[in-house]
Structure formats: structure tokens, C-alpha cells
Amino acid sequence: MKIDEIGIFLPEQIETNKMLSQEFPEWDSEKVSAKIGIDQRHKAKDNETAVDLAISACEKILNDDLKKEIDFILFCTQSPDYYLPTSACIIQEKLDLGTNVGALDYNLGCSGYVYGLALAKGLLSTGVSKKLLLITAETYSKHINKLDIANRAIFGDGAAVTILSNDNHSSQIGEFVLGSDGSGKDNLIVKNGGFRSPTKPNARLIEYGTGNQYTENNIYMNGPEIFNFTIANIPPLVNAVLDKNGMTLDDVDYFIFHQANVHMLNYLRRKSKIPKEKFHVHMAKTGNTVSATIPIALKSCLDQNIIKKNNKVMLVGFGVGYSWGGTIITI
Numbered sequence: 351m352k353i354d355e356i357g358i359f360l361p362e363q364i365e366t367n368k369m370l371s372q373e374f375p376e377w378d379s380e381k382v383s384a385k386i387g388i389d390q391r392h393k394a395k396d397n398e399t400a401v402d403l404a405i406s407a408c409e410k411i412l413n414d415d416l417k418k419e420i421d422f423i424l425f426c427t428q429s430p431d432y433y434l435p436t437s438a439c440i441i442q443e444k445l446d447l448g449t450n451v452g453a454l455d456y457n458l459g460c461s462g463y464v465y466g467l468a469l470a471k472g473l474l475s476t477g478v479s480k481k482l483l484l485i486t487a488e489t490y491s492k493h494i495n496k497l498d499i500a501n502r503a504i505f506g507d508g509a510a511v512t513i514l515s516n517d518n519h520s521s522q523i524g525e526f527v528l529g530s531d532g533s534g535k536d537n538l539i540v541k542n543g544g545f546r547s548p549t550k551p552n553a554r555l556i557e558y559g560t561g562n563q564y565t566e567n568n569i570y571m572n573g574p575e576i577f578n579f580t581i582a583n584i585p586p587l588v589n590a591v592l593d594k595n596g597m598t599l600d601d602v603d604y605f606i607f608h609q610a611n612v613h614m615l616n617y618l619r620r621k622s623k624i625p626k627e628k629f630h631v632h633m634a635k636t637g638n639t640v641s642a643t644i645p646i647a648l649k650s651c652l653d654q655n656i657i658k659k660n661n662k663v664m665l666v667g668f669g670v671g672y673s674w675g676g677t678i679i680t681i
Contacts, residue, residue: 351474352522353679354481354513356649357411359403360392360636361507374499376561382503387612391506391637394489400427401437403509404487405444411511417445420513422452422482424469426462426641428670429489430455441485452479459538460608460669461528462486462641463510464677467665468526474516481515486641490569493540497555497563501571504611506637510645524678525594527587534672537575541566579672580614581621588622591664591676599623602678603661604651608668609633609643630656640669657681 367379367389383389394403404425412420425438438453452473458465466484473479487509494501514523542565543549553565564570584607592598605624607615609632619629632647639646644665651657661681668674 351471352515352517353681354515355411356510356512356645356652357407358508358510358642358646358649359407359410361394361398361403363393363395364390365393365502366390367503370499370503374561377499385611385613386504387615387631387633388503388506388637389634392508393491394507398489399431400429400487400489400509401431401440401444403489403507404437404441404485404511407485407487407509407511408441408445408483411513412445416513417447419481420447420451420483422473422479423447423454424466424473424482424484425453425455426458426466426484426486427455427488428457428459428640429492438485458673459640459671460610460638460643461667461671461673461675463644464526464665464667464675465528465673466512466641467514467523467677467679468528468675470514471521471523471526474514475521477516479516481513484512484514486510486645488640488642490640493569495555495564495568498568500559500562500573501564501569504638506639508636508639508642508646510642510649512645522680524680525591526675526677527590527594528675529583529587529673531579531583531672534575534579537572537579537672538570538670540569543567576669577614580610580618580668583672583674584618584666584668585621587666587668587674587676588624588664591666591678595678597662597678601662602628602664604628604630604657604663605666606630606644606647606651606663607666609636609647610638610669641667652681
């Protein structure tokens with residue numbers, strides 16, 4: 351199994367820290383920017399959905415001949431166009447792929463790319479698929495209340511598509527360690543909108559943190575608890591991934607973690623004893639694009655020749671759920 355190509359798409363609409371400061375004059379954009387490492391984020395238009403972003407990412411790298419080879423679509427999003435039908439089926443039709451293409455949605459956030467690689471490895475290694483699209487696309491901006499400056503500053507919209515194919519001679523995708531802990535569900539959640547608690551048209555505004563406001567129709571994130579979760583679980587995950595792949599820290603050429611925020615990443619890097627020169631940070635211009643952060647960062651590394659052929663790269667995702675996962679790929 352191997353990664354053939356990665357394509358990304360970011361909406362053209364940009365929201366800068368300066369623009370946010372104009373809405374929230376008391377918000378210290380320079381201080382926040384230094385802490386979270388984000389200067390701007392892309393934002394989908396009102397009529398632009400995760401499927402639209404996914405299609406745009408795919409069209410960047412797919413030609414007519416390649417379309418004929420695709421036999422499966424894996425689509426990760428937490429902002430689907432509809433409850434049903436499956437968004438992956440809509441993508442199949444919009445890309446004009448054959449009807450012999452399997453299509454599957456899965457609902458995961460910041461660990462979604464690693465989980466997707468695990469699913470893709472299973473499909474490819476068993477012969478269910480020979481060449482597939484792993485697409486991660488999010489429009490979290492649509493979940494965020496306009497008065498919630500904390501989450502508006504962090505999250506951006508975007509999409510990434512990875513083409514993976516079967517290679518009987520070798521596997522570029524290593525062993526996986528995956529985990530979950532649903533006891534943390536309330537710390538990153540959109541409480542209303544599903545069938546347990548439908549959307550409430552007149553949901554009341556709730557204040558949290560320092561001047562942030564949301565309703566239970568919107569996303570809520572308990573930042574301190576999310577931070578505690580990551581520092582408790584991610585350094586041990588790094589060690590577990592190394593052990594399962596029979597490697598040491600020195601054997602890994604580069605590390606790409608989910609791009610949550612700079613403060614969290616720097617802490618995790620130090621806690622995991624990863625050298626700074628082997629650790630990638632890529633979010634200043636994109637923000638936290640949830641399941642798309644890892645492939646966007648990976649694409650950036652490949653384009654800049656930071657990661658080279660035969661390099662071994664550890665990928666680590668973590669977040670909402672709680673869920674987490676890691677693997678090692680060979681470029």
C-alpha cells in the first residue's frame with residue numbers, strides 16, 4: 351500500500367486576526383496569535399459545504415484516466431451536507447466516477463486522517479479496493495457561534511484528498527495504535543442537532559471562559575480539559591506506536607501531529623522528547639482544520655522537500671470523542 355498523491359483545497363474567504371480584533375476590540379490578537387500560532391483561517395461561504403471543498407480538492411489532482419481507476423471513497427467529516435444520504439455517494443456522482451465505486455462516510459474529528467489510513471489499509475490489503483480516495487473535509491465555522499471568539503480564532507475550514515493504491519511489493523503504511531474514551535464527549539461537542547437533542551430555534555446564549563458566548567446549537571470546547579487529555583494520552587501513544595512498529599525515536603525522520611495549536615504542540619513535543627528540527631508546525635495561515643490538518647501539513651512538507659523519499663514519518667491525531675491514533679508511514 352502506498353500514498354500516490356495528496357491534494358488540498360482551502361476556501362478563498364479568509365478571516366484574519368485583524369478582522370476579528372475589529373469585531374472584538376478587547377481581544378488581544380497579538381497575545382493570542384503568539385499562543386495558538388494562528389494568524390488567519392479560511393472560512394467557507396454560507397452556501398459552500400464540506401462536500402464542495404472535497405470536490406475542489408479532488409479536482410486538483412484527478413484527471414479522466416485516474417478517475418477510471420478509483421474504486422472506493424472514504425470521506426471523513428463532522429459537518430456533512432445531509433444526515434442522509436451518505437456524502438461519499440454525492441461525491442461519487444459529482445466527480446463522475448463509475449457506479450462500481452464503494453462509498454463510505456465516517457464521523458471523526460482530529461484523529462480522522464489516521465483512522466482513515468487504517469481503514470484504507472484494510473480495504474487495500476484485503477483486495478476490496480485497488481485505488482481509493484481518502485478525503486477529509488470540514489466546515490467547523492458553521493458550527494461556531496459568531497460571539498465565540500475563542501473557537502473562531504482556532505478553527506478554519508479546508509479539505510484534503512489522499513490517493514492510496516495497492517502495492518503488492520511493499521507497504522508504506524505501518525502498524526496502527528488507535529484509542530477512544532467517550533467519557534470526554536462533553537468537552538468538545540455540538541449538543542443540539544441530532545435526535546437525542548434536536549436543534550432549538552430559541553436556544554439561550556451561554557457565556558464561558560472570558561467573554562465567549564455560544565448556544566447548545568453551536569460547538570463548545572473546554573480547552574483546559576482537552577489540553578489535559580492530550581498531555582495524558584499522546585506521549586504514551588507516541589511510545590506505543592514506536593513499540594508496535596519495532597522502532598525507536600531516532601528511527602523516525604519526521605513527526606506530524608494534528609495541528610491543534612502551537613502551545614499544545616510544543617508541550618507535546620517536549621514531553622515526547624522529539625527534537626524540534628524533526629517536528630512540523632503548519633497552521634499560521636490555515637488554523638485548525640480538524641481532520642484535514644495532518645494531510646495539509648504532510649503536503650506542505652512534501653512540496654518544500656522537508657520530507658524526502660524513504661523518510662519515515664510518524665502521524666499522530668487526537669481530539670473530539672475523545673479519540674486518538676498514530677502510525678508510521680514511509681514516503
